[in-house]
Amino acid sequence: MEPLTDRLMARVGLSEAQARSAVRVLSTFLNTEAPPPTRARLHAVLPDLAPATGSGEPEADGDGTSHFGGMARLMRVADRLMAEGLSMIEVQATVREVVAYARETAGDATVDEIVTAIPGLRHAL
Template sequence: MDELINRITANVGIDADTAQKAVGAILAFLAKEGPADKVKEMLAAVPDSDALLAQAPADGMLSMGGVMGLGQKLMGMGLGMGEISGVAKETVGYARENGGGDAVDEIVASIPGLSQFV
């Protein structure tokens, strides 16, 4: 987990606490929206993914779903569009590099609108 968070803080320019919460939110979104078998494979490629998922903020009563809902949640953490895109690209890239490439590609392809952010 530290490697991914350090990479995000260096390349995106956000603090480690926000990076952990943002990655948790992205992984929770993928777990909710993506095909379960592929998500399980991808999560296995992200060390300490359970700890990151636990840091994801809970959905609020007025939360919308899909990619827009994820964007709303990440903006609520104080992230701008460039930072959201950066965190998403780093997270997905990290999962790909650590052996989850095919699973990640299938997850991204299965969620409408996600490919434009990763």
């Protein structure tokens, strides 16, 4: 997790606590939204993004957001990051940096599969 948190601190200007929280929030999101085979390839090269607990399978959406799919859950990620003190610009920059880091380590094909599979993620980049 250190290279990614260091990158977020340097390139986005996050504090260490914000960077660690952002990695946790985004890895949880990826572990629930990314297709399982792609997720497994991502975890093989980025084990810090693997779930610490639980199966990483999607949670039931008891709040009615299942109708809107991944887009509503993507908005919840933004809300969680803003609750950690990030501005919307920092949220966008953080997502872009995490995706760029994943591309550098896991490769374009793996990341493209994830981006394509999650509604709205392409627009957040």
